[in-house]
Amino acid sequence: MILEETTTTVEQSFIEEGRRVVLTEAQAVLSLSEQIDKRFAKACELLLQCIQNQGRIVIIGMGKSGLIGRKIAATLASTGSPSIFVHPAEASHGDMGMITSNDTVIAISNSGETEEIITILPLIKRLGVPLIAMTGNTKSTIANCANVTLNVHVDKEACALGLAPTSSTTVTLVMGDALAITLLDARGFSAEDFALSHPGGRLGRRLLLKIDDIMHKGNDIPIVTQSACVKEALIEMTRCRLGMTAIVDENQQHIGLFTDGDLRRALDHNINISTTPIREVMTAGGRVIEKGLLAAEALRLMETHKINGLFVVDKNRHLIGALNMHDLLRAGVL
Known part of the structure; x- marks a missing residue:
């Protein structure tokens, strides 16, 4: 006789918590679609103009926002939109030289009050560089200084304590993907163009090898x-x-x-x-x-x-x- 495996109370608790997290973040992402509006279109116009002027999209962010920013910069670059990540704390100690007047900056801050970003805002403005804020607080200091603000507010984090950046970082990442793919489409970026950015990968071999x-x-x-x-x-x-x-x-x-x-x-x-x-x-x-x-x-x-x-x-x-x-x-x- 084959005995069926039974789920213990502890295992069931793990399953339920995991599902709760997934559903919470999924709902946050679904709600984000309401923020794809004229502000999003304006941000895309600024970024497209930047690329056409041989500039780069510069992403800045601290902590978890910085980690998400690195991923967004990588996605933009791999889809043909030149992009780099600049650490805002390092920017105050020499790395501001990485930002040129042809660039456009995307500042990521859930609170919109990240001190390291606020410190370099006057320098960004002095360069005359367009600033796009990606924040959960549209009335914050960073939002008020931006040319365009993209709202990535979430009603609640997936963390039971409501403290760990979870839903907010997921939503921010999705907003970055939305920008990258929209730019890709606007520029007529092809599968072969993608392969040129990934010559070592399987797709590169499939599309470039003769x-x-x-x-x-x-x-x-x-x-x-x-x-x-x-x-x-x-x-x-x-x-x-x-x-x-x-x-x-x-x-x-x-x-x-x-x-x-x-x-x-x-x-x-x-x-x-x-x-x-x-x-x-x-x-x-x-x-x-x-x-x-x-x-x-x-x-x-x-x-x-x-x-x-x-x-x-x-x-x-x-x-x-x-x-x-x-x-x-x-x-x-x-």
């Missing part, structure tokens, strides 16, 4: 002429270990291919591999792909047609390369 970078070339291309016999094609296919060989005419133009599957079908008909011409059992034509295309396009073609390899040709169908699914896997495209 067939030419991973295909087999020269003597590593399995190839026989149409006058060869099946045995010769089989030897060539075994030599290159790609599970296929290309068939070319006298002008080296690709006219077909011979695969493991073609071999099995040929053997079912009891052919003589030493005398049967390859042109009688090959797959005429076959799927090919042109050089210069992205490796991701080769993957899509293979998946669509349920094939494991492709030959690469130029515009005149001259054979110049070969690749299979294992090549895409090793390159991180798959």
Whole structure:
């Protein structure tokens, strides 16, 4: 008999508290949508103008707000909006030099009264730099000095004591995401642009790597002429270990291919591999792909047609390369 696991009182308490936190923060995020208004649009206009003027979006914030600010700056930068984080306390001791007159500053402070930010407000104003406040107190000192104030007020923190920044930091992060993605859309930022900012990641490999970078070339291309016999094609296919060989005419133009599957079908008909011409059992034509295309396009073609390899040709169908699914896997495209 299998005994069902029972939930203890302590475990149930953990579950209920965890769910309460999630629901509290989820409700705070839902309420934030009401703050996406003309002020948000104005903030986006200022940030877009900053980028167009070759400026950067400078994020400042202390404590947990600073940690959220770092994440917002990273998201902006990775989506094509140049951005840096400047610690406001360090700004008072020399780092103000990181802010230029072409920049726009986003000051994050839940209370709107963070001393380290208030200290450098006169310097920001002296530079003539637009200031966007992201705060839960729209009547605060920082809000009153800002060109635009984005309201990230929450009714309550998820912390049972109402003290630890939880709902407020989540809402602030979401507001930052809203700015970043809105700017991304306004600038026509593409998936390829994103990949250029992430060349080391899987997306970068999928979107930037070209067939030419991973295909087999020269003597590593399995190839026989149409006058060869099946045995010769089989030897060539075994030599290159790609599970296929290309068939070319006298002008080296690709006219077909011979695969493991073609071999099995040929053997079912009891052919003589030493005398049967390859042109009688090959797959005429076959799927090919042109050089210069992205490796991701080769993957899509293979998946669509349920094939494991492709030959690469130029515009005149001259054979110049070969690749299979294992090549895409090793390159991180798959």
